[in-house]
Amino acid sequence: MRFVFPVLLTAVSLSGGLPGQETKTDLDKLQGRWTVAAMERDGRAAPKEYCDRLLITIAGDKMMLGFKEGKGPEVNHQIKLDPKNPKVMDLVVPTGRDKGKVLLGIYDFDGKTLKMCHTDAGAEERPTEYKSPSGKFLSVTVLVPAPK
Numbered sequence: 796m797r798f799v800f801p802v803l804l805t806a807v808s809l810s811g812g813l814p815g816q817e818t819k820t821d822l823d824k825l826q827g828r829w830t831v832a833a834m835e836r837d838g839r840a841a842p843k844e845y846c847d848r849l850l851i852t853i854a855g856d857k858m859m860l861g862f863k864e865g866k867g868p869e870v871n872h873q874i875k876l877d878p879k880n881p882k883v884m885d886l887v888v889p890t891g892r893d894k895g896k897v898l899l900g901i902y903d904f905d906g907k908t909l910k911m912c913h914t915d916a917g918a919e920e921r922p923t924e925y926k927s928p929s930g931k932f933l934s935v936t937v938l939v940p941a942p943k
Contacts, residue, residue, distance in 0.1 A: 821878050821904055825853045828941035829909065835936075838929030851938055858886065872898070881923070888916050901925070909938040 829851040834841040852859045853874070861869040872886040884902040888894055893916035900913035901922055912922040915932045927933045 820876070821882070821902075822856070822874065822876050824904065824906070825909060826855075828852050829938040830941045831936060832908070832939045833937040834934065835927040836934045837932060838927055850941060876902075883921070884911055884913075886913060893917065907939065911936045911938070 831841075831846040831849040831851065834846050834849075848862050848864065850861055850863045852861070856874055857871055858874050859869055859871045871889055873889060875883075875885040875887065877883040881901045882903060884900045886898040886900065888896050888898070896916035898913040898916050899918055899921040900911055902912075903910045903925075910925055912925045912927070912933055912935045914920070914922060918932070922933055925935050927935045
């Protein structure tokens with residue numbers, strides 16, 4: 796499953812606002828179920844049939860990647876967001892041979908679409924653009940809210 800990508804979330808504190816008012820963070824806004832509109836890795840687009848089967852759930856500071864039909868492996872990652880410019884989204888691998896390693900990433904969220912670009916676990920350089928050229932081991936993923 797070459798296109799299974801690491802997935803997201805760590806607590807981001809609430810910021811600003813008037814006294815008694817809470818301002819939603821990006822992490823708050825990303826909570827829920829997402830489908831994969833497009834995915835690319837190492838210069839190759841994932842087949843639409845594969846993307847259509849994927850379901851991403853963001854709950855708290857965890858991102859779970861699984862299949863809509865409930866079959867196959869489920870991948871869970873802890874998300875750490877930093878909404879500076881560029882917006883940073885790191886995914887921490889919780890288990891397995893890469894346990895504790897981080898997938899360095901960037902993200903953009905326009906209120907409806909979440910776009911992410913991540914390295915493989917343990918990479919040392921963060922991506923700077925939403926591209927996945929061959930040989931660079933970067934994943935670009937576009938998510939949209941799952942139908943209710």
